[in-house]
Amino acid sequence: MDWNCQQSNYKGDMIAFAEIIILAIPLTIATRAIILAVALAADAIIGEPDILWRHLPHPVVIFGRMIKTISASWHSSHITGYRRRIRGLAAIILLVLIAILGGSGLAALAKVIGDMTDIGAWPVIITEAILVTILLAGRSLDQHVRDVAHALNSASRQDDLTAARQAVSMIVGRNPEQLDAPAICRASIETTAENLSDGVVAPALYYLLLGLPGIIGYKMINTADSMIGYKSARWLAFGWAAARLDDVANLLPARITGWLIVIAALLPQPAQAARAFRIMWRDAGLHRSPNAGWPEAAMAGALNIVLAGPRKYGARMSTDVPLNRKGRIAASADIFSALNYLWRVTAIIIISLLAIGFWPYFWPYL
Incomplete structure (x- = not known):
């Protein structure tokens, strides 16, 4: 075999490998929906x-270690705020690229x-089903929030909130020692609404x-925001890009979540859905976050309760506007x-996905 032929074969192999990476999501949207x-x-x-997870690290834990390692190497208080921001x-660009390439590599x-084994797309389907299940957080959210409610209900006295404060500290960033029973309830419900968007819908x-690159890339962004996207003096500059990217990534999911809560409110009685829509449309923009206000305001309207408002984060007191003030x-x-x-x-999401997934099979018979 001459040199030109060898070079041609080498180029062909490289092109084939590139195609595997680029086309690492061979599944159709209908298949991914199922x-x-x-x-x-x-x-x-x-x-x-x-x-x-006693024997294996959770993917989000791996993301956290990567973020911590890069932050420890690149973040310094001895440089200007502008350089920290850069x-x-x-x-965050490097971390997201690693996540996307990792997702593409797994799918490929x-x-x-x-x-190689002549079993078609089944390895892809099984791999993606397992990873997607792991990266969804609905059951975990339910367990943590339910623990707070049980602790509140089990308190021997109204002022004995130690267990409830301990439970709520696992899901919120504010100082739990300053929270009374209604504030603990608000914090739990706000977390449920916001993480319904961040942990399930998005x-x-x-x-x-x-496909896998999308969900793994999103989880990296969301994890980075939760670790370094703070407005504290330490992280304000370095975490700025992670926080802004998380805002952009959640623009659409947060609004979809708000609408899904409104639709879900139709089931008990339409009046609740009308109130949820009205409060969401009116108060979502009052929230300090460009995204969290949509699911939180919709939830406040659906339950007819007051959410948000001033709260304490460490030594800092926020001046947040209440959602559904008259609730x-x-x-x-x-x-x-x-x-x-x-x-x-x-x-609602599952039913919608099944409709999307099986539509191509039933369409010829309609």
């Missing part, structure tokens, strides 16, 4: 067995295994549209109602 519906149902029913931008590897949407004070029963909306919205 996979996603199964993953959402599996997360709702099974969740994530604790025994699994380094933070470079860090599963496809290669399927091609990853589901990015997987449906972009009633939240109680522990409202936490269970908010979780009920979490699962109603999940059910």
